[in-house]
Amino acid sequence: SKTKKGITDKVDILIKSYQKIDEELFEELEEILITADIGVNTTMEVIDELRDAVKVQKITQPEKIKELLQEKLTTTLNELSSSDLNTESSPSIILVVGVNGVGKTTSIGKIAYKLKGQGKKVLLAAGDTFRAAAIDQLKIWGDRVGVDVIKHQEGSDPAAVIYDAIQAAKARKMDVLICDTAGRLHNKKNLMNELGKVFKVVEREFPQAVKEVLLVLDATTGQNAIQQAKTFKEVANISGLVLTKLDGTAKGGIVIAISKELNIPVKLIGVGEKMEDLQEFNASVFVKALFGEE
Amino acid sequence: MVFEGLAEKLQNTLKKLKGKGKLTEKDVSEAMREVKLALLEADVNFKVVKDFVKKVKERAVGVDVLESLTPGQQVVKIVNEELTSLMGETQSKLTFASKPPTIIMLVGLQGAGKTTTSGKLAGLLKKQGKRPLLIAGDIYRPAAIKQLQVVGNQVDVPVFTMGDKLSPVDIAKAGVEHGISHGNDIIIIDTAGRLHINEELMEELQSVKAIVKPHEILLVIDSMTGQDAVNVAEEFNGKLGIDGVILTKLDGDTRGGAALSVRTVTHKPIKFVGLGEKLEDLEPFYPDRMASRILGMGDVLSLIEKA
Ligand SMILES: Nc1nc2c(ncn2[C@@H]2O[C@H](COP(=O)(O)OP(=O)(O)OP(=O)(O)O)[C@@H](O)[C@H]2O)c(=O)[nH]1
Ligand SMILES: Nc1nc2c(ncn2[C@@H]2O[C@H](COP(=O)(O)OP(=O)(O)OP(=O)(O)O)[C@@H](O)[C@H]2O)c(=O)[nH]1
Numbered sequence: 230s231k232t233k234k235g236i237t238d239k240v241d242i243l244i245k246s247y248q249k250i251d252e253e254l255f256e257e258l259e260e261i262l263i264t265a266d267i268g269v270n271t272t273m274e275v276i277d278e279l280r281d282a283v284k285v286q287k288i289t290q291p292e293k294i295k296e297l298l299q300e301k302l303t304t305t306l307n308e309l310s311s312s313d314l315n316t317e318s319s320p321s322i323i324l325v326v327g328v329n330g331v332g333k334t335t336s337i338g339k340i341a342y343k344l345k346g347q348g349k350k351v352l353l354a355a356g357d358t359f360r361a362a363a364i365d366q367l368k369i370w371g372d373r374v375g376v377d378v379i380k381h382q383e384g385s386d387p388a389a390v391i392y393d394a395i396q397a398a399k400a401r402k403m404d405v406l407i408c409d410t411a412g413r414l415h416n417k418k419n420l421m422n423e424l425g426k427v428f429k430v431v432e433r434e435f436p437q438a439v440k441e442v443l444l445v446l447d448a449t450t451g452q453n454a455i456q457q458a459k460t461f462k463e464v465a466n467i468s469g470l471v472l473t474k475l476d477g478t479a480k481g482g483i484v485i486a487i488s489k490e491l492n493i494p495v496k497l498i499g500v501g502e503k504m505e506d507l508q509e510f511n512a513s514v515f516v517k518a519l520f521g522e523e
Numbered sequence: 524m525v526f527e528g529l530a531e532k533l534q535n536t537l538k539k540l541k542g543k544g545k546l547t548e549k550d551v552s553e554a555m556r557e558v559k560l561a562l563l564e565a566d567v568n569f570k571v572v573k574d575f576v577k578k579v580k581e582r583a584v585g586v587d588v589l590e591s592l593t594p595g596q597q598v599v600k601i602v603n604e605e606l607t608s609l610m611g612e613t614q615s616k617l618t619f620a621s622k623p624p625t626i627i628m629l630v631g632l633q634g635a636g637k638t639t640t641s642g643k644l645a646g647l648l649k650k651q652g653k654r655p656l657l658i659a660g661d662i663y664r665p666a667a668i669k670q671l672q673v674v675g676n677q678v679d680v681p682v683f684t685m686g687d688k689l690s691p692v693d694i695a696k697a698g699v700e701h702g703i704s705h706g707n708d709i710i711i712i713d714t715a716g717r718l719h720i721n722e723e724l725m726e727e728l729q730s731v732k733a734i735v736k737p738h739e740i741l742l743v744i745d746s747m748t749g750q751d752a753v754n755v756a757e758e759f760n761g762k763l764g765i766d767g768v769i770l771t772k773l774d775g776d777t778r779g780g781a782a783l784s785v786r787t788v789t790h791k792p793i794k795f796v797g798l799g800e801k802l803e804d805l806e807p808f809y810p811d812r813m814a815s816r817i818l819g820m821g822d823v824l825s826l827i828e829k830a
C-alpha cells in the first residue's frame with residue numbers, strides 16, 4: 230500500500246487539471262470511488278449528494294470538493310459510531326461467522342489475545358468441525374494466546390460443541406466464550422440453517438450471557454460482501470463487522486455501502502496475520518486511509 | 524441489483540423494433556452506458572471496463588441488426604461475444620512436462636483456496652491415472668501442514684512434509700527430489716498465502732521457482748475479489764510469470780468480474796474453477812459460461828444465441 234497512490238493523490242492530480250466544477254469532474258470522482266469498491270449504487274448516491282451540496286453551498290472551487298467528499302463518507306460511517314465489543318459484563322459470548330477463508334479463526338485468536346490482555350478469562354469453542362484441520366488451527370491459536378479450547382472430533386455436530394463449550398464456560402466461570410464456526414457461503418441454505426441451530430443452542434443454554442455476533446468480511450471482497458451481510462443478517466442478529474486483510478492494497482470501501490444499507494457497525498479491523506494485528510475501527514481514520522492519508 | 528435489469532434496460536433504452544437497419548452511434552452509446560454499469564457492479568476493474576466498452580463500441584457501430592433481434596439484443600450479442608473471446612476462446616488445459624514429473628505450484632493471497640485446490644487437483648489427476656505427490660510448502664499458517672495432510676489423505680495422495688522449521692525453498696527442493704525418486708509424475712506444491720506487496724514473501728516464491736522450475740505456476744484467486752484483483756494479478760504475474768489462474772468459490776452468488784480483470788491484465792488463461800469445499804468440486808473453466816455469468820443474463824443470451 231505504501232507504493233500505491235492513494236485516492237487523495239489521484240483526486241489532487243485530478244482537481245488540478247480542472248478549472249471549474251463540471252460534469253466531467255463528477256464523473257472522474259465517481260470512478261475513483263468505484264475503484265475503492267464502494268460500489269456503483271453507493272457511489273452514485275454519494276456523488277448526487279455532493280452535487281446538491283455544491284449547488285446549495287454555491288461552491289465554485291474544485292478543491293473544496295475533496296473536503297466535502299471526505300466529510301460525507303466519514304459521516305456515513307460515523308452515524309453508526311463504532312462501538313466497542315460488547316464484553317463488559319460477564320459472562321458474554323461471541324459468535325464469529327462468515328464465508329470461507331475471510332479470517333474468522335485468525336480473528337478469534339487475535340480477539341482472545343486482546344481480551345486476555347484486559348484480564349478476562351477467555352474460552353474458545355472449535356465450532357468448525359468441517360474444514361480440514363480447522364480444529365488444530367484453533368488449538369494452535371489457543372496455545373499461542375494461552376486459553377483453552379473446547380473441541381470434538383472432526384465431522385461432529387457443531388451445535389453439540391457449542392453446547393459443551395457453554396457448559397464448560399459456566400462451570401469454569403469464564404468471562405468470555407468465543408465460538409468459531411465453519412466458513413459458509415451465504416447462498417447455501419442448509420449451511421445457513423445449521424448456523425440457526427447453533428444460535429438456538431446459545432439462546433436456550435446461555436440466556437444470561439451478553440451476545441455479540443461478528444460477521445467477518447475480507448477487505449479484498451467486492452460487491453458480494455453486501456449480499457453476504459444481508460443474508461447473514463437474516464439468520465443471525467449480526468451485531469458488528471470485522472474487516473480483515475486491510476494490510477493489503479484493497480481499501481474495503483464496501484463497508485460504506487453496508488453501513489448505509491444495513492446499519493451494522495464495523496467494530497474491528499485485521500491488519501496482518503499476527504496476534505497483535507487487530508485494531509479498533511475508527512471511521513475517520515478509515516476514510517483517511519481510503520483517501521490515502523494514513 | 525443492476526444486473527437483473529441489464530437486458531430489460533437495454534430493451535427499454537433502445538428501439539424495440541426488430542431488425543431495424545444498422546446499429547447507430549446513439550444506440551450503441553446508450554447501451555454501453557448500461558453495460559458499463561453492469562460490469563462495474565460485477566466487480567470488473569474500472570480500467571478494464573473502460574477499455575472493454577471502448578473496444579465494443581468501435582466494433583458495434585454500423586453493424587446490421589439481425590432480422591430476429593432488437594438493437595438492444597444485438598448489442599448484447601456483440602458484448603457477449605467480445606467478453607467470451609476475451610476470456611479465452613477455448614478451454615485451456617494443464618501443460619504436462621515432456622519428461623515427468625510435471626511440477627505445479629499454487630500461489631495466491633491468504634484464504635484464496637490454495638490448499639483445498641491442491642487437494643482437488645491431486646485428486647483429479649489421480650483419477651486420470653497419474654501418480655501425484657503433494658508438497659507442504661506453507662510453514663507459516665497454523666496447522667497448514669496438517670490441513671494438507673488431511674486433504675491428501677482424502678484423495679489418497681501422499682503428502683511430503685518437513686515440518687515448519689525449514690525454509691519453503693529447501694522443502695520444495697527436497698520434496699521434488701523425493702517425488703522423482705518415488706516415481707511421482709505430478710508434483711503439486713502448496714504455498715503459504717501472502718500479500719502481493721509483501722516483498723520478502725514474494726521473493727521467497729521467486730526462490731522456490733528458481734530452484735524447482737515449475738511447469739505450471741497457478742494463481743489461485745477468490746471469485747468474490749473486487750477492484751483489487753488487478754493489483755494482485757499484476758504483481759503475482761510480474762514477479763513470478765504465472766502460467767494460469769484458478770478461480771475459487773464460484774459456488775457462491777458473486778458475478779465473478781474478477782475473472783475478466785485477471786484475464787485482461789495477465790493474458791493468462793483461467794484453467795479451472797472451484798465450485799465447492801468438497802474435493803471433487805473442481806471443474807474446467809468455460810469462457811462462455813463465465814461471460815454470461817458476469818453479464819448476469821444467461822437466459823437472454825440463450826435466446827439470442829438461437830437467433
Ligand atoms: N494479511 C492478512 N491475512 C489475514 C488476516 N486475517 C486472516 N488472514 C489470513 O487469511 C487466511 C485465512 O484465515 P482464517 O482465519 O483461516 O480464515 P477463516 O475465515 O477461519 O477460514 P475458513 O474457516 O476456512 O472459512 C490465513 O492465511 C490467515 O493468516 C489479515 O488481517 N491480514
Ligand atoms: N465454497 C467454496 N469454498 C472453497 C472453495 N475453495 C476453497 N474453499 C474454502 O475456502 C477456505 C480457504 O481455503 P484454503 O484452501 O484453506 O485456502 P488457502 O489459500 O490455502 O489459505 P491460506 O493457506 O491461509 O492462504 C476453506 O474454508 C475452504 O474450504 C470453493 O471452490 N468453494
Ligand SMILES: [Mg+2]
Pocket residue numbers: 333334335357363409410411412
Ligand atoms: Mg476458520
Ligand SMILES: [Mg+2]
Pocket residue numbers: 637638639661664667713714715716
Ligand atoms: Mg493454505
